[in-house]
Amino acid sequence: MPPRFLPRTHLAALLELLQSHGYLILGPQLIDDAILYRPLKEASALPHGVGVEQQPGSYRVVRRADARCFAWANGPQALKPLTFAPEEIVWQVRRDAQGALVFDVPSRHYQATAVLGVRSCDLAALQLQEAHFLGGVGRDEHFAARHAALFLIAVNCSHPAATCFCASTGDGPNCSSGYDLLLDELEAGFVIRSGSEAGATMLAQLPWQALESHHTTALAAQQRAAADQSRRLPSRQLRSALFAALDHPRWQEVATRCLACGNCTSVCPTCFCHSEHDAPQLSGASSSHLRQWDSCFTAGHSYIHGMVVRGSIAERYRQWLTHKLGSWHDQYGRSGCVGCGRCIAWCPVGIDITEEVAAICGECAS
Amino acid sequence: MMLPQQAEIVARIQETPTIFTLRLRFIDPAVQESYRFTPGQFNMLYLYGVGEIPISIVSDPQDAQTLDHTIRSVGRVTAGFAQLKPGERIGVRGPFGRGWPLVEAEGKDVVVITGGLGCAPVVSVIHYVLRRRERFGRLTIMQGVKHAEELIWREQYEAWARLPNTQVLLAASQGSALWPWHVGHVPVLFDEAKLDGANSIVMMCGPEGMMRAALPELRKHGVADANIWLSMERNMQCGNGKCGHCQLGGHFVCKDGPVFALPQLSPLLGVRGF
Amino acid sequence: MNKPRLAVHKFSSCDGCQLALLNLGETLFELARQVEIVHFAEAGYLAAATPVDIALVEGSVSTPHELERIAQIRANSRYLVTLGACATSGGLQALRNLADKEQWVKGIYAQPHHIALLKESTAIADHVKVDLELWGCPVTSRQVVTALRALLFGVLPAEERDKVCLECKRSQQVCVLVTRGEPCLGPVTRTGCGALCPSVGRDCYGCFGPAETLNTSALAQRFAGFGLLPEAIARRFLLIYSHEELLQQEGKRWLKQGEER
């Protein structure tokens, strides 16, 4: 189906349609001074007239003059917690009086969930996570089941933040695939198109209107402006440049600023590291084996008995950056950065990955 | 996702005060029946309610009945395993990773170099070669330990030393009164090892410092980098390339290794922090 | 089979850590099924001198009598576990260790027959070997139960020493430092609480003690950038864990800067 126009007032119809199909809707809302994806009951709860200014180490909500509800770049999290849960049970085990162990997996039934407002960087990150969790030797059934429950309604970014650099990584600001429905927010409403069969079925049931030429003109102008981002990575292929710079003094310098707090990896939509641990019942009769988000900035990440492979902050920062932009190419055929800028905004001390890369690799790398 | 399988401890052998071997048999005969591994691979052993750790398989792949793991008690989970008795059950997931290049090794001299408890992963190679003696050339075993007392399977080494076409060279950085072997680090052994570098395949395992120290010696003796194989150790939580802890550059040690050919590792081997 | 024996001892403290046990609800009865409680004054068990498998100790050492008691408890216990900031690090009352000693001693020893107070409030581990330290002011029921369960399995529990930030992100809290410029200590504080302060929209004040691999100076510098005065920065680092070396150093550095100003 070609793109259609959905007047702003009909956003409610979209929500009702999704609800009538049994979806729980998660939508962006202004909560605790940030845009968070939380259960959305009605369109009025969307962040109408809310803008966000992002700078290294800073995220500030601002009021806008208009009533747009997607006129901001992103919040601290989007899809990652939905597909790769911050903490979940991997398996459970019971032990009977004879010492026999019975292992089982918790139910993997997840409520069908529609996520409204997904960005191109989120979709690109989801694809990277799919490559990690679903490919390779062991398909991750937890991830697969959570992912399968999602219906994704993406929005092309009209207002990238100062921290965004998706244009330079090739992951935005427009969505190319991976969505069920895709919106562009214009003053009067939305340009809407489908990207999957499920999306097309849904779109057919909406009270859409034909797209008019003034819509297309406005859209083109908006998309041009969004692609004009000031931050960038010098290249999409920095593998050799980074591994050639393992002794660069900048690693030590950034370590004087870096807190090794793991905020960057936690907000990064592609970071996948997790640790596992057991949580036995006090009675000793059963135990849960859990996994939770971990970070390469912890000592535990590289601990092997008697030593920590990456004991210093410099080594940890270098591991993060060389993996994200370097060895990720070896693993999944591209860089692990989708340019969302979260690690820049949410770093408590405002370390900027684009600035560090520029310092370490120089502008010449490619 | 792979669930652990129950296995029973059928025997427990105390090798040294801190090292012990658990001989396991899967409770489900079908699992035992279909279980296959290559020397150098490892299992994730699960101690009920406590945690899961990677441990190499040391038994012979043709022992269909049981599975041996030799463990050094160093921390919380291993100390817990140390308290288990025959009859008790644990969880086993595996086998994981890529084992030793035994097909490539056929027809060649096999040089096994280990240090510390590094011997565990290669003991299975030694058994493997000895059982199929005709397929391989000379077998050279070089082992370094910190303290003379730490050498496990001492009688075993002595027995191996008596076999034809087999050379055993041992070194302890701190010897003791009854230590008939060398005192010093592994490199001192090379003077005595009569390596035919061009026709040798080397399998190494143990502390990275020891393995790196052996490299110049091996190259001096004409061993090509492509014929040097190392078993690596990194923190592992999941065993199948998902948890991210075992990354070494672009490699996930658990699934791309733990055994690597030297050229795969060389740019990062010995770089602090990788 | 004989059940392992448990004792709970109190030293200088607020009693808050013992509540991790007294607030267990019905789990308390499960605990009583797993262990034989031999000493826990607040719960009615009084056999302080009986040898035990596990001794939980709350509170810091601050009197000569407490010095004797801790030696005795160590001698009687297989595992000695400290509960909370006081026992693990001297606690909030260790602030007096930083005060003008002369002044305090004069104040304290003018009537020495009344109160015998040691010069410093110190951690249990400053006096006897400690097998396991549980950080937190107060410790949580989860921590205590996890530790006890592990000890009953014959192993130590895994140490929690990551930074609160990780827990904060896992529980999906919004960073108050980034959105509001609050001087949050999460980046230098140990996990364990569940990132409670960010969950109510405020900055962490470090009640679980220092985490691993600290960069206190970068964080302090950031606070200065928010407009905090040197003495205010110093006070952030000198509160419940003023006895911990790295925090104390950072705090003193800013105290000095404040004085020089």
Place this chain on the structure above:
Amino acid sequence: MSERREVPITVPLLARVEGEGALELTIRDGMIAELKLRIFEPPRLFEKFLEGRHYDEVLDIVARICGICPVAYQMSASHAIEQILGIEAGPWVRAMRRLFYCGEWLESHALHIHLLAAPDFVGFNSAIEMAQHYPNEVRRGLHLQSLGNELLRMLGARSVHPVGARIGGFHKAPEQQAAAALLTKLRAALPEAEALLRWVCQLPLPEDAQPFISVALRHPHEYPFNEGRLVSSAGLDISSDRFQDYFRESQVAHSTALHAHHYPAGYGTGGEAVPYLVGPLARLNLNHDRLPAATRQLLAECGITFPSRNMFHSVVARAAEIHYVLLEAIALLENYAPAQPSYVAARPKAGIGYSCTEAPRGILWHRYELNAQGVVVSATITPPTSQNQARMEEDLKRALTTFGLDHDDNALRLRGEQVIRNYDPCISCATHFLKVNVARE
């Protein structure tokens, strides 16, 4: 007739009190020659630690004076500091503070009744032992305690040293759903609170009427938590700023907790100093008419009348207050709506402020002096336990004599312990920096 009998009885460590203390008793010629309630708790000198701290830090510090009633410390401090800053927290914050206090009373009272006091009255050493014979009663108690903790967590994120309160109100308003869920649970627990009160009333409590002065807050309409005038059963009626005109603490040699006395004629007027009682019994004695009708009705049905002179009715008072706080919490939550913002902002200001609120164990008085930067210049804190200390010793002397000093040592010890436990002393509230007065001629 009786031969000379000298019985030194020591209870070296008191069981089931919060904090640690000991009682030393010497009986000579059938009379108590010496009675000392020794408190082991070394002074933790909190008043000193507060000096030099900004008022924003005070709540996190004072909470740690006592793990059992941190909310009380946070509340008294908030009011005193807000008085200095000249801010009025408003009706929403006021209601939430009452709710916060309900949580603490519920938790603390339920803990005291079930884990500390009740085993005495039914003949067990501990609640765990008692649970084998009274499983339902103990379970009910633990459930009420856990509800109290839940209330505390809703506003404070955790029940011990909660982190939710701030000067001016709360850092964050609880979400509507959380409040609604808790309301349902509280309503469901009301029959338990009623059953608890009935059960406590029929416990074999000793009959032991005695004269004492009760001191508590009194509010024009409410059962007192955070506000009210300071009144006594002997006719005192003052505003809490004047606390020090009528109440003073002094150091006694055998204890690290200070002893407070009441000066009915005013301190420094040469009038006598008398012990006094604070806490649930004192509160109920002075505020019986402020209880909701349902609670009063229940008490009437149980046949226990207040004011009561029987110290052992403290446990009844606690159970009645549990019933009251459930009703109060339900009422407060019925019309709950989150406020935005959940606090009143303030600016630093110099001055002196006072506040007295009702901790579970009785009035808790704070005084602060701030400088213009909002930094604490001095702080004085008078916790309930130091106020009851003199009363406890007086009661012990009398109660043991009435009980009969010729009872064997064990019986005397048990009764002594019971008497002390009845006050629910919280000995860790030893906050004082020891002041030394040097007289120079």
